Amino acid sequence: xxxxxxxxxxxxxxxxxxxxxxxxxxxxxxxxxxxxxxxxxxxxxxxxxxxxxxxxxxxxxxxxxxxxxxxxxxxxxxxxxxxxxxxxxxxxxxxxxxxxxxxxxxxxxxxxxxxxxxxxxxxxxxxxxxxxxxxxxxxxxxxxxxxxxxxxxxxxxxxxxxxxxxxxxxxxxxxxxxxxxxxxxxxxxxxxxxxxxxxxxxxxxxxxxxxxxxxxxxxxxxxxxxxxxxxxxxxxxxxxxxxxxxxxxxxxxxxxxxxxxxxxxxxxxxxxxxxxxxxxxxxxxxxxxxxxxxxxxxxxxxxxxxxxxxxxxxxxxxxxxxxxxxxxxxxxxxxxxxxxxxxxxxxxxxxxxxxxxxxxxxxxxxxxxxxxxxxxxxxxxxxxxxxxxxxxxxxxxxxxxxxxxxxxxxxxxxxxxxxxxxxx
Numbered sequence: 001x002x003x004x005x006x007x008x009x010x011x012x013x014x015x016x017x018x019x020x021x022x023x024x025x026x027x028x029x030x031x032x033x034x035x036x037x038x039x040x041x042x043x044x045x046x047x048x049x050x051x052x053x054x055x056x057x058x059x060x061x062x063x064x065x066x067x068x069x070x071x072x073x074x075x076x077x078x079x080x081x082x083x084x085x086x087x088x089x090x091x092x093x094x095x096x097x098x099x100x101x102x103x104x105x106x107x108x109x110x111x112x113x114x115x116x117x118x119x120x121x122x123x124x125x126x127x128x129x130x131x132x133x134x135x136x137x138x139x140x141x142x143x144x145x146x147x148x149x150x151x152x153x154x155x156x157x158x159x160x161x162x163x164x165x166x167x168x169x170x171x172x173x174x175x176x177x178x179x180x181x182x183x184x185x186x187x188x189x190x191x192x193x194x195x196x197x198x199x200x201x202x203x204x205x206x207x208x209x210x211x212x213x214x215x216x217x218x219x220x221x222x223x224x225x226x227x228x229x230x231x232x233x234x235x236x237x238x239x240x241x242x243x244x245x246x247x248x249x250x251x252x253x254x255x256x257x258x259x260x261x262x263x264x265x266x267x268x269x270x271x272x273x274x275x276x277x278x279x280x281x282x283x284x285x286x287x288x289x290x291x292x293x294x295x296x297x298x299x300x301x302x303x304x305x306x307x308x309x310x311x312x313x314x315x316x317x318x319x320x321x322x323x324x325x326x327x328x329x330x331x332x333x334x335x336x337x338x339x340x341x342x343x344x345x346x347x348x349x350x351x352x353x354x355x356x357x358x359x360x361x362x363x364x365x366x367x368x369x370x371x372x373x374x375x376x377x378x379x380x381x382x383x384x385x386x387x388x389x390x391x392x393x394x395x396x397x398x399x400x401x402x403x404x405x406x407x408x409x410x411x412x413x414x415x416x417x418x419x420x421x422x423x424x
């Protein structure tokens with residue numbers, strides 16, 4: 001509850017000058033009546049052009065009646081005005097009391113929020129797993145009840161993941177392959193927690209108790225970012241409810257993200273730079289209203305961005321996808337940068353709309369499809385590497401190409417003589 005910014009009624013009181021003016025007017029009217037009335041009573045009727053005594057008596061009676069009526073009217077008006085002033089004073093006193101009570105309630109609410117925040121912070125920093133879990137859910141309840149604190153709570157949870165040693169991507173994964181370069185076309189069958197790619201074995205070294213806290217934070221964040229749920233058929237089924245937190249940005253850079261389900265989520269800005277994705281990662285129907293970045297991220301699992309909407313810029317510079325990469329029916333309304341990205345397995349870009357796309361030095365390690373892909377701006381594939389086949393069936397290139405080579409695909413074919421490039 002917040003009372004800040006509410007309109008406050010101004011309390012107006014009579015100034016000293018106004019009181020003197022009102023008193024002077026009342027005295028003047030009374031003095032005039034006391035002077036005029038005797039004068040009218042003693043004045044000869046002949047001075048008004050009449051010689052009939054009866055007319056004079058009747059005239060004096062009318063004058064007396066008029067003066068008393070005037071005095072009664074003035075008195076009634078003053079009495080009414082005083083009554084209004086008393087009522088107004090009573091109302092102002094009531095408003096003052098209500099404002100004082102409201103301010104007291106607001107201050108008490110802020111104190112409770114501060115106490116809850118401090119308590120949840122202490123719980124999250126505890127050495128006991130149960131206490132840390134209680135801190136996670138205490139922060140969730142605090143943010144649910146106070147919308148202005150939701151971004152703060154999400155930032156704190158993301159910071160916890162980034163600073164926790166067992167959740168850092170670089171510290172979590174180790175490889176036994178000295179070359180560090182996996183053989184392409186070799187898919188992992190073991191999955192999480194050990195992913196074997198090209199003879200190298202990548203294992204998680206997270207502590208079980210810490211994983212419980214990490215999973216709890218993951219579930220809380222994804223629960224409140226989910227705009228609608230996505231069924232097994234990749235179709236939205238439920239619209240936003242009371243659990244959805246709008247306009248939230250997340251920063252999960254250099255974090256190990258195990259089985260994060262971001263399908264159907266709607267976020268503002270997102271930073272996944274240097275993150276490692278493992279397990280059953282779901283990204284379909286993700287909607288990003290701001291900028292999103294996957295620079296230098298590593299996907300050690302299938303990556304599906306099916307029907308995602310990126311309303312601003314999307315960056316995957318130097319990212320690495322070791323398994324299938326699906327970027328179908330995606331809408332990129334800003335720029336999409338895949339420069340220096342490695343797609344080690346098959347990749348699909350079918351029916352995707354790119355406003356501005358960059359594929360400089362992108363490596364396509366296996367077959368790729370760009371069927372019916374729409375490139376609104378100029379795109380250049382000449383520096384990309386195609387190890388196998390790539391198809392551009394029905395692709396549309398609307399950009400300006402002075403060489404008459406849409407997408408610079410002929411140049412790409414010359415630079416990749418062993419690749420099978422199907423032109424649109």
